[in-house]
Amino acid sequence: MLKLGEKPLIAIPVNDKDFEETVNKAKEKGANIIELRIDQFRDRNINYILEKISFIKKLGLYVLATIRSKKEGGTPISDYERERIFKEIAPQVDIIDIELSSEGLREKVIKIAKENNCLALVSYHDFEKTPSKEEIQKIIDKALELGADIIKYAFNVKTKEDVARILCITNKNKDKNIVAIGMGELGRITRVSGFFFGSVITYSYIGVAFAPGQIEIEKLKDELEFYGLLKGDK
Numbered sequence: 001m002l003k004l005g006e007k008p009l010i011a012i013p014v015n016d017k018d019f020e021e022t023v024n025k026a027k028e029k030g031a032n033i034i035e036l037r038i039d040q041f042r043d044r045n046i047n048y049i050l051e052k053i054s055f056i057k058k059l060g061l062y063v064l065a066t067i068r069s070k071k072e073g074g075t076p077i078s079d080y081e082r083e084r085i086f087k088e089i090a091p092q093v094d095i096i097d098i099e100l101s102s103e104g105l106r107e108k109v110i111k112i113a114k115e116n117n118c119l120a121l122v123s124y125h126d127f128e129k130t131p132s133k134e135e136i137q138k139i140i141d142k143a144l145e146l147g148a149d150i151i152k153y154a155f156n157v158k159t160k161e162d163v164a165r166i167l168c169i170t171n172k173n174k175d176k177n178i179v180a181i182g183m184g185e186l187g188r189i190t191r192v193s194g195f196f197f198g199s200v201i202t203y204s205y206i207g208v209a210f211a212p213g214q215i216e217i218e219k220l221k222d223e224l225e226f227y228g229l230l231k232g233d234k
């Protein structure tokens with residue numbers, strides 16, 4: 001099983017366009033996790049998805065399965081379809097991502113993850129703002145109450161105070177498995193510095209960024225190296 005917190009983990013989101021080329025490059029460039037953004041796949045046939053998972057695992061990379069809801073930046077897929085896909089692929093993946101806002105489905109998906117020895121990653125995205133520290137703490141506490149193994153929050157950063165708030169609340173919760181992301185240019189710094197404050201995974205990219213402020217993997221690795229993070233120093 002994936003060990004969190006031992007060293008910074010780099011996740012590369014992919015869809016099924018240029019899949020093998022991107023995943024091979026991710027392996028070559030030192031990524032640890034491939035996030036399958038199944039919501040962006042052109043084909044969501046189970047065997048097609050399982051082939052992708054097998055390709056990733058043969059390279060010794062971990063698989064994070066995400067079927068992002070429309071309201072949090074994904075594409076329109078029914079909860080029934082999302083549950084069906086997660087059920088079918090759970091035995092083969094390492095982490096499953098489900099939004100805190102997917103009420104009803106979230107409980108089922110967390111149960112599916114635990115029944116299949118996957119880590120349940122409960123995620124929260126706010127593309128408008130960075131909430132208050134009290135609101136962020138409520139997000140963390142609710143995710144934990146639901147049984148999350150990992151809590152991810154990705155907020156739109158508008159000010160340096162937003163950056164400070166994200167890092168401080170992450171530091172306050174560093175005993176938990178937190179993935180802290182400040183989205184946008186100003187938030188970019190969190191994608192490296194988050195590891196100093198307890199964040200366990202950062203999302204990078206090869207080719208085209210999946211979200212605002214992502215850092216290309218070679219530049220990210222240089223920055224992690226420069227700040228002594230690759231040695232596991234926190």
Ligand SMILES: O=C1C[C@@](O)(C(=O)O)C[C@@H](O)[C@@H]1O
Nearest residue numbers: 013066154181203210211214
């Ligand atoms: O939730 C996240 C984080 C992310 O949005 C980012 O900001 O890097 C990228 C998404 O693919 C992933 O599911």
